[in-house]
Amino acid sequence: MSEQELTKYANAVGLVYDYSLPVRYPLAAVWQVDGETVVTCAHSVILYTEILKALRVRFPSSGREYSIKSVVFHPKVDKAVLKTMAKHGLTDPVNGLPLQKHNVALLKLSPSANELSADEIKEINDSFEQFVPEHEAGLxxxxxxxxxxxxxxxxxxxxxxxxxxxxxxxxxxxxxxxxxxxxxxxxxxxxxxxxxxxxxxxxxxxxxxxxxxxxxxxxxxxxxxxxxxxxxxxxxxxRRTDEMEKMVSIVGGPSSLFVRVTPQPNFDILPPDSREATKLIWPFLDGGTPLGMMWQVAGIDDFSIYAAMQELVKTRQISYFEAPFVKGGDIVPLPLGVKTPLSPNDLVTALWVEDASLAPLLRPGTLLGSVRDLDPSHVLHNIGLPFEAAGCPIFKDGTVIGIHCGAVPPDPAVVAPDGGFHQMIWVEQVIECLKSAGETTLARKLTLSGNGDETEVSGRFGGCRQVARIQCPKCGRSSMDEPNFCKGCGQRLIQDSDYKGPIARKTKAQTRAKTRLVGKTRTRTGPQIIRPVTNAKTYSPALLAMTLVLIFAGAGAAALAMIPKPNIINTSPVILPNQSQAWLATTLAEFTSGPVVMHDKNYVFTGRAKFGVDVMAKQSFYMYAFLVQNSGKVILHTPSSAANDVVLDAGARYILVGDGLEKIPLAKAVTAFGCDNSDGTEKILLVASGMKSDLLTMSDPVAQEKAIEQFVNRSLQLLSCDESGNGVVVDAKELGEHFFDDNKPKNGKFGSSGLMGREVYITQVDVRHKKDPTLDSQLPSNITPGNTTPGNTTPSSTTPSNIAPTN
Structure with missing residues (x-):
């Protein structure tokens, strides 16, 4: 089905309004799934749950208007958090409001749409005034x-x-x-x-x-x-307002539509002051965005848009577009594409209707992939739409496959695709809404596969199961784990949409044990006491208890009673080795335009430095490197697959970079890690063991993620004893279930230098970096660091470097 053929469904696409206002302004788009049921985004109507009389649904193409008799939210949407965010959004911008999980609502229509009385309008206004926070009396x-x-x-x-x-x-x-x-x-x-x-x-x-x-x-x-x-x-x-009046006579009014005549703009024939605006509006010149709403998607004011449009019209790079006329008639409910497969780069089209012109508007784009791993229902796309189009249907192959929610703000350093990042919710969530409301017959009708087949389509394997890949401006990788953060280096790619307000914290506290942040990873609260070990530096519980008694003795019995009971961690001895007993030694390597420069562990990088971690293996072992991201998420960086899980040679040097772990001297160029121009610390957890990890052979990704989290949380607890920075040695059983292969002999020795079967060495590398103020005037670097081939010269450090590729 061609894009223009989709306009036959325009009669089923409408808008929902707050009818109590003197100015009619759409809250969101809606579309019909049957005669009296429409779909929209839950965030648009959450504050009207108790005052549905304030809302009207209007279908501009047919002119029909309805009131709303009930609303059904998705059973998994957190209405308390969503309502709190919506209240907050009345006074401050909340970027994550349209992006909450399961942001779907069904509105039940009533044909009666009576006028609101003065008392009803007052009731509605009073209902909203309670959401506005108090402010000081004054101007x-x-x-x-x-x-x-x-x-x-x-x-x-x-x-x-x-x-x-x-x-x-x-x-x-x-x-x-x-x-x-x-x-x-x-x-x-x-x-x-x-x-x-x-x-x-x-x-x-x-x-x-x-x-x-x-x-x-x-x-x-x-x-x-x-x-x-x-x-x-x-x-x-x-001045701009006055000039706008003149340009309107040339370019057209707010409902004017335009399409590109040439694939790319010719900047050479445009005035210099119109080129930047042209670059911003060019992706939206496809006949699907009215001129008066262009500022909402292009990010510049009306004057800048009209000035650029005037020049594009004069140079004949764009032409006026006439939206197809849709004759008012019976409303045909939209077909749901629950069975339609979704993948990144699929061509999709959004359909919405502008109220002022009554025109059905189509905007094409592509799917980018799911927002999170193992979550096929929340999908990124690149169709930029005005605010009032939230809730509109997105089509693929003639059927609705998603509900547009809103824009996803990227990190400032990330180059967004044309149209930006936007989120849609897979249409299967509409079916889940219907089933939760008891409308199983309608749900089954909408999910029949057709062609005489009366088998209900299951969404179990539907949605988009490939995570969106966004190129990281820091390390150059494209994330395949989740697009919020780069899998390679932890750089934020798109801004967090999770609500951080008090209601969200309260909700999480009801379902989780109380936690606190240690670095960027959660661990249980309370003192961490390790039993002492003979001939090893330890933390004694007796000494800790004595210290607490001395501190609080003067405060009396009442104060002592207030001391929380210590959270005892039952562990085998934790050995704190000295420098010579450490299993490996690490050095920071800075990649420059000249030779590689080696730094000690306390060095602080400046600006957008490129770096790696030089690892000297003092004995043979398997090694696993985990990146602790700024979000608190932990990723197993190295090895990348079971085939690469091999024993490191004793006495050999390796370099940990964006590509993984490479042996020195290098046989190929490598991709370095990169710092952004800010103050911060990147944490890399290194684990050395005589036993091979079972993580890379786990087939269940959920179990794998749980095992990684369990291991890293436990490792950071044990590392809290390490004051010298030489790491800790523990028994393998202390590090969590399923981390090591249970089939390996537990007490055997193997490897070129005889590995201890049960012992595991853990250490952490902190990579610190600070902002370079001289780079503030420069644009953020969006260039992939690329393959770094260090020169074969001795660096300016006392530690020699031979990280150059071999000839």
Whole structure:
């Protein structure tokens, strides 16, 4: 089915509104699965659960309008967290709100759509006012009575320090300006920041309200300060608004649509000040994004868009597009593609309807892969859509395969694909919603495979089971584990969508044991006591108990009673070897344009350094390297497969890099690890053993992940005794179930130098790096570090380096 043929379903695609507002503004898109059931995103309606009378569903193509009699949320969605996030979103931006798991809701329609009485409107308004946090009494008022430029000038002239919050008619904060010392230093408006935000706020001429709150610094932004004086920005805003009126006569109104005439823009024939804007809007010139909504997806203000569009029209690089006319008629429910296979790079199309023009709009794109491993229901795609299109259907091969949720903010260092990153939810979750609501007959009807086959289609093996691969700007790898963090180096790729508020913490506390962070890994709270060992440096429980008694003796019996009971860890002896007894020695290797420079373990890299870890094996053993990511997730980096799980030779040197572990001298060029330009510490856990790990042969990925987490948590507990940095030696049984192959002989010795069968050596390498301020003016590096071939010269360290490839 061609893209244009999908417009036959436009009558079944509508919008949901807050009908109590004087200005009709869509909350989200909806689409029908049967005569009285529509699908949308749960986050769009979660705050209306108790006041459904405020909502109306309208199908622009047919002009039909309905009220809502009930709502059914997905059985697995955390409504408490979602509602808390939505409340928070009324006053501050919450990027992760549309991206929560199982963000699906079914709305049951009623044909009656009566007008709201004054009392009902007051009830609805009062319901929302309880969500708005209290703010100090002072400067505030209606923007219908006093224009925003005058408000900002009044505050900056008085040299007030604080934030001006701008609210729409529903009392939602849509933008903020932070003022300090007569300047506006920070600003945001929806997805725009600083100068662009101010220009767009002034242009939109709000009829809502504002209030001023005193605060010493803005807690709601991390972008750089605005450099231009506020008076200059206000004058420029008014100039842009005036110029817009002229350009509208040339380019067209907010519902105008355009398509590209050439595959790529010709920047040479464009004015220099229009080239950057052209680059940003070019992916959206496919006839699916109205001109008045382009700012929501391109990230620049209307004036910049219109100025670039004017030049593109003049140079005939784009042409006007006429959306297909859809005749109003019976609404045909959309077919669900529960059986349609999904894979990265699949071509898909989003269908939504603009309210102003009544036009069905199509935007093509591709699937990128699932958001998380073992989670085929939450999938990334690159179809950029306006805010009001959240909830619209996404098609593949003529059937609906997903529900568009919203944009996924990438890390600033990551180069996003054309259109950016966006999330959809696999359509099987609609079926799960129906079944939870008791509508099994409808669910079965929608999942019949057709063609005379009355077998219900199962979604067990459906969805997208390949994780999205996003190129890491730090190490150059493409993550195959989950796209939030690079599997190779732990670099954040897309921003976290999990809610960190108090409700989320409370919910997690009810299902997990109390934990605390040690480094980046969870471990149980309480003192960690290790039994003493003869002829070895140890921590004695008796000594610890005596110390506690001495400390608290003066506080009396009441204070002693308040001391928590220690959490005793029953372990075999933990041996703390000296430097000569350590199984391996590590050195930091810095890859430069010249020779490789070797540094000791306390060295701090600067800027975007490239590095590896030089490992000297003092005896033969199997070695496993784990990367502890900034997110707390742990990844088994080396070896990458069971075939590479081999014994290291005693006396040999190896280099741990992005590719894995390579023996020195190198037989090939390698890909180094890379630091981003920030302050931080990367943690690498090294494990040496005479027994081969069973991890790489485990067929169950869930069991494998659990075994890795169990092992690393336990290792970090034991390493907490290591003050010298020489590591610890423990018995294998202390490191968790299934980590070592149970079939290996436990007491035998094997290997070229005779390995001890049960002992395991654990150590940690901390790679510290700091920010280089001179790089602030440079764009973030998005270049893959590539193959690093160090020169065959002696580095400037006293430790010789022979990491060059052999000839």
């Amino acid at each position: 505030g008022g209606s923007l219908a009575e006093i224009e925003l430029p005058l408000v900002v000038q009044t505050i900056t002239n008085a040299r007030k320090v604080g934030t001006v919050s701008i609210l729409d008619e529903r009392n939602r904060v849509v933008g903020k300006l932070f003022c300090q010392n007569g300047r506006a230093t920070h600003a945001y408006y929806h997805n725009l920041v600083n100068e662009m935000a101010i220009y767009q706020i002034i242009r939109h001429k709000f009829n809502g309200s504002f209030y001023f709150t005193s605060e010493d610094e803005p807690s709601w932004t991390t972008v750089t300060e605005i450099s231009r004086p506020i008076d200059m920005l206000l004058i420029e805003s008014l």
